Amino acid sequence: MxxxxxxxxxxxxxxxxxxxxxxxxxxxxxxxxxxxxxxxxxxxxxxxxxxSVFTGETxxxxxxxxxxxxxxxxxxxxxxxxxxxxxxxxxxxxxxxxxxxxxxxxxxxxxxxxxxxxxxxxxxxxxxxxxxxxxxLTIHWQHSAVSLLGPANQRALLDRELPAQTEAHAHAYRAWQEARARLEGLRANERERAWQLDLLTFQSREIAETAPQSGEEEPLQAELNRLAHLETIAQSAAGALTLIMDGEENALGFLAEAVRALNASARYDDASAALQQELRDALDSLQAVSGELRAVAEDGAADPEELARVEGRLGALGKLRTKYGPTLDDVLDFQAGVEEELAALTRDEQDAGSLDADVEALLAELRRAGSALDAARTQRAAPLAAELLAVIRELGMPHARLEFRLQPLSEPALYGLSDVTIQFTANPGEDLAPLSDVASGGELSRVMLAISTVLGADTPAVVFDEVDAGIGGSAALAVAEQLHRLARSRQVMVVTHLAQIAARAxxxxxxxxxxxxxxxxxxxRPLSPDERLEEIARMLGGNTSEAALGHARELMAGQGAL
The missing domain is CATH 3.40.50.300 (P-loop containing nucleotide triphosphate hydrolases)
Structure with a gap:
């Protein structure tokens, strides 16, 4: 928009x-x-x-x-x-x-x-x-300058020019962490994995021994019903056989008589001849059925072994369904899943042996990458510290000392084998100590200004609050110069009480x-040229007397503002 x-x-x-x-x-x-x-x-x-500067009464x-x-x-x-x-x-x-x-x-x-x-x-x-x-936009104010106190930000000052080394180390670290996490997971779950292997092996063997087939239960159940009712089946067949051929009066006898009854008419009538033939065919079919009925009637006792086999097979399938079903197809799906899990757990067992060596090899590669990163940081640290210190000393801290110190970590981290801290002191005769422990708010702001000047601000607009705390004289002029220099490539805004800085705006x-x-x-409100002269005079001497105005005019002329 x-x-x-x-x-x-x-x-x-x-x-x-x-x-x-x-x-x-x-x-x-x-x-x-x-x-x-x-x-x-x-x-x-x-x-x-x-x-741009912002000034005003306290x-x-x-x-x-x-x-x-x-x-x-x-x-x-x-x-x-x-x-x-x-x-x-x-x-x-x-x-x-x-x-x-x-x-x-x-x-x-x-x-x-x-x-x-x-x-x-x-x-x-x-x-x-x-x-x-x-x-x-970046704001450097006293309570935000604490961002510089964090090890990550101090480390980033060195690493911003070392992208290849930092990325190589990060890549090696992630590979090592991934392998180590997998190995630790395998070791931590060793007992549970052994239990799981035993259970899955048992389940796989139990299903494999039965070897169920999809759809086999229905025909087995039908066969069991037949075997269980063979006597009834035989009696029914015998009764039917009596009616068809074994009784004194039976269906075969009546059909034969019917065929003979049509002999006379069949000689003269084609329709009668065709009907006679159909009766002969029915007689043949009935005789064939009678043979089958006799076989059924004579098989009236079930084979105990066959009955036991069918009952046993159905029982085994039912047991599988109860444990792994509810249907036989579900049992087969369960079996497939068990085989997949077994294969994965078996791979884990094999991997646990080879991963140990892999983790050690990856750790060695990580240490090589970390050592290369430390070497690059060490090489960069001294020149960068010297550049920053040259500016810091101009900013009202002539006795300041600063260095980047690498401190080995107990174990590798994503960002390297060492942490990076800025060691600093603004006072002569004092030992270097972590910047976070010894720098005041105003000193932090000026260190931030030095970093912005030497390394360039990270954003198009930069705001400084309290950057001039506790300074004056030549140091104030130096701060003004640094701000003016930074403003050549950035939009810079400063809240200040120093006329020297205001004169460079x-x-x-x-x-x-x-x-x-x-x-x-x-x-x-923005000041006109005359109002600006009066404001700088007030900042210099607390009034707008002719002497103060003259002093302000000289300061602005010296800074190129007039």
């Missing part, structure tokens, strides 16, 4: 000209709109490239702008930021995307209910908003508080 153009409004800040000295590498923050944040009632600011709320941008970066939802008496606050940022127009990101917090994050008007999660904004904003309608309200 492209933001619609806005007409200038008299009660809002005017658009700023683009800085001629910068060309930010990526989408720049073009506009910030804030409503009901702390002492801000409503604010609209337009930004440009280069170095307590004016200079860091409110940083708080607003922090919300777009997914900082914790703190409803205390909502202006007293209001139900919600809203922060919206617009990033210049070149030919495709502006993209917007917004965050709303509410005193009641959940807040809402949006990207180009579409509702997203705070995490999605954070991931999007983190590619465009391409754009100067002032944060002021006023009482309106009995309520404190903060305003942020």
């Amino acid at each position: 492209t933001r619609k153009a806005r007409a200038p409004r008299a009660d809002k800040t005017a658009a700023l000209p683009r800085s001629p000295v910068t060309a930010p590498v990526g989408p720049a923050l073009a506009r910030l709109e804030v409503r009901n944040l702390a002492t801000i009632r409503e604010l609209e600011l337009d930004f440009a490239g280069g170095l 307590g004016a709320g200079k860091s409110i702008i940083v708080d607003a941008l922090g919300l777009l970066l997914g900082s914790r939802a703190n409803t205390d930021l909502i202006r007293t008496g209001e139900s919600d606050l809203l922060v919206t940022g617009f990033w210049n995307q070149g030919d495709v127009g502006d993209m917007s990101a917004s965050r709303r917090l509410a005193t009641q209910g959940r807040g809402v994050a949006r990207l180009d008007g579409e509702v997203v999660s705070v995490r999605e908003l954070q991931e999007w904004a983190q590619t465009r 391409d754009h100067h904003f002032k944060v002021e508080k006023a009482v309106e309608g009995g309520r404190t309200v903060s305003h942020v």
